[in-house]
Amino acid sequence: MSTPLTLHRPSVASGRNAQALYRAATPEFSGWLEHTAAAGGCSRPIRLTGAIASVEMTTGRITGQLRTDELPDQALYKACGNRRESQCRDCAWVYAGEAYQVVRCGLTGGKGVPDSVARHPVVFATFTAPSFGAVHHRHVARHTCRSRPHCDCRPAPCRARGAAGTCQHGQPAACFARHDTDDPQLGQPLCLDCYDHEHQVVWNHFSGELWRRTKQAVERHLAALCRRRGMPFVQVVTGSGKVRRVPPVRVSHGKVAEMQRRAAVHFHVLLRLDGVDPDPNALVPPPAGITVDDLEAAVHAAARQIVVTTPPHPDRPHGWVVAWGEQVDVRRINAADGELTDGKVAAYLAKYATKATESTGRSFTRLTPATIDDYADPEGDHLARLIDACWHLGRPTGTACGATTAGDRQGSLDTESNAYARLRRWAHMLGFGGHFLTKARRYSVTFGLLRDTRATYRREENDEPLDTITVGTLTYSGSGWLTEGDALLLNTAASQRRESRRIGREELAHEAWLTEAAA
Incomplete structure (x- = not known):
């Protein structure tokens, strides 16, 4: 039995x-x-x-x-x-899908956004940070690979040109290595003592304000262009009931922040040119006198023009200068070459919306006075020095220095009198405290x-x-x-459910392609 x-x-x-x-x-x-x-x-x-x-x-x-x-x-x-893929893959997958729809609807319409937006002029701009010191990088003059994330092209020597010999701290000023894509040296300074870590965390912290003023400059440039071309302004009624005359064009944007390997933030931005209608809820195309060429020129002009000087700090009485780097790339969507389509751009931005500091090689949680010593070190590696710069610059200043208890010191960090106080709150993000995906209200759903x-x-x-x-x-x-x-x-x-949905989407796309080819 x-x-x-x-x-x-x-x-x-x-x-x-x-x-x-x-x-x-x-x-x-x-x-x-x-x-x-x-x-x-x-x-x-x-x-x-x-x-x-x-x-x-x-x-x-x-x-x-x-x-x-x-x-x-x-x-x-x-x-x-x-939303972070490093913390929860499945929830980040859902968030990326929603981000894709938010970005894509602003380019093609749908889900309440009129389909006419697909005919609006759009550019895809990348704004980078300036140099804060020489770092190891990988440069490929001409790509022949099929996938940039898995690039196997032969790169040029890292820093074979420029200054030879050593820096003032005795470190080599040149690097002749051809770095692989997974080389841990990428993004690391050639000399940690020459690198301006304080300026970089300040730049990360005020990059949101730099972007806000840059967009305002783009719209001012287009408004001046409308005046020169004799385009009539539009009368609109504000929420308070007042009548204003505004330029006939406005710019709507969708923006994603990406952390580079050197731990400096840069922005990928979609800028769409819209018209202005007396009906505040209407989304209309811009007048025919303003083209994508004008939008592209306005972005370049604003990037060169806008400079932000930060408030005074005890360590820097005149503040720091915050401006864009020299590499400002502006490209057109759905151009004749077909390299950048609305689907590719939406997928690209959605992917980076689920990232944080992972590209630097490490991911942190919020730091406190009890844990800061485990991560900050003024004599440590690149990330340790950046975190230390955040904590040092965000210290209580002025009247806050007279705080007697830990609670008083922490409370003083939230006062508006100290423009650098939030550097401590965002030390785990290396100074950047903005959202990784933002958009204009009129851009999309x-x-x-x-x-x-x-x-x-x-x-x-x-x-x-x-x-x-x-x-x-x-x-x-x-x-x-x-x-x-x-x-x-x-x-x-x-x-298994995710894989099933992916295969289903691919099958639907293949059927649509076959139907279009047969027609």
Whole structure:
């Protein structure tokens, strides 16, 4: 007589394979898998406990109620929603998809944006930081590779020209190496003592203000061009009821910040030329007298013209000069060469919207007085010196120096009198405290609209009444999956779903190409 097989719950030390086997063998496995599907690929989901109810919006009647102690694991799982790929691959994948739609709709229309925007002049500009010192770099004069991220072209010598010999600190002033794409020396200064780390973190910190003034300069340049060409200004009514005469063109933008290997931020920006209509909600094309050539010239002129002088600092009474570097690249979208299409640009920006400081080789969490000594070192490597510069320049100044307690010192960092105080808050981002994806209000749709649309679609797909809302009285009970085996099962299932969707999109694109070719 055979003995029936009995499964015993594995201990934490049993390993994730044993834990996954036990979970998959339980009778409620299918229900558990369906219940956790919404957060299945999340690395560290949020666990909530309590009750949720469906309520009719018109009458307030409760049509259904569910308590989390009736659910698998007695908890409701919610994805963390972290946009960083290094922190949560699945949530970053969702965010990148939403970012792609936000950027693409501003180029082609759709989801409430008129299709006519596809005929508006658009340029794709890249604004880089200036040099703060010589760094190791990889330069390929002419690419013959198929993929730039996996470039295998033979590069030129790193720094074979220029100053020979050594710098004032005794370090070589030239580098004759031909660096590979994964060479850890890329982005590192040739001499750490010659490199201006303080200027770089200040540039990162004020780069958002530099961009704001640059866009204003682009619009001023176009407005002056309209005056010279005799184009009539448009009368619009402001929100306060006043009538203003404004230029007949405006610029809408979508912008992504990217951290270079040397830990300096640069911006990839889509600038679209729009017209102005008395109806504030209308999105119209620009007048025929302003072309993409004018937009391109305006961007170059603004990049050369705009310079920001930062407020005084005890270490620099006259402040620092913040300006763009010499490499300002402006290219056209959907040109005859076909190199830059709206789809490629949208995918490019969406990819970098999920990045942070990973390109520098390290990723940090927010730093505090208790942890700063583990990362900042004025005599350390490149990143350690940048973090130390942030912490040193962001120290309390003026009246803040008289603070007696740690709480007083921390409170003084948030005062408006110290323009550099937030450098400490953003020391883990090497001084940059802006959003990695921003856009003008008129450029495209919002993330909130995309998420609301997706939620409505799911409710319709599940035949849920649209006149009801879900009300939850939930409390936080923890984060992360209960076992490593659960994480293994759910992350594998989520990876399969992602791959299935990718193959489906490719098949649809192939069918559309065949239909177009047959026509």
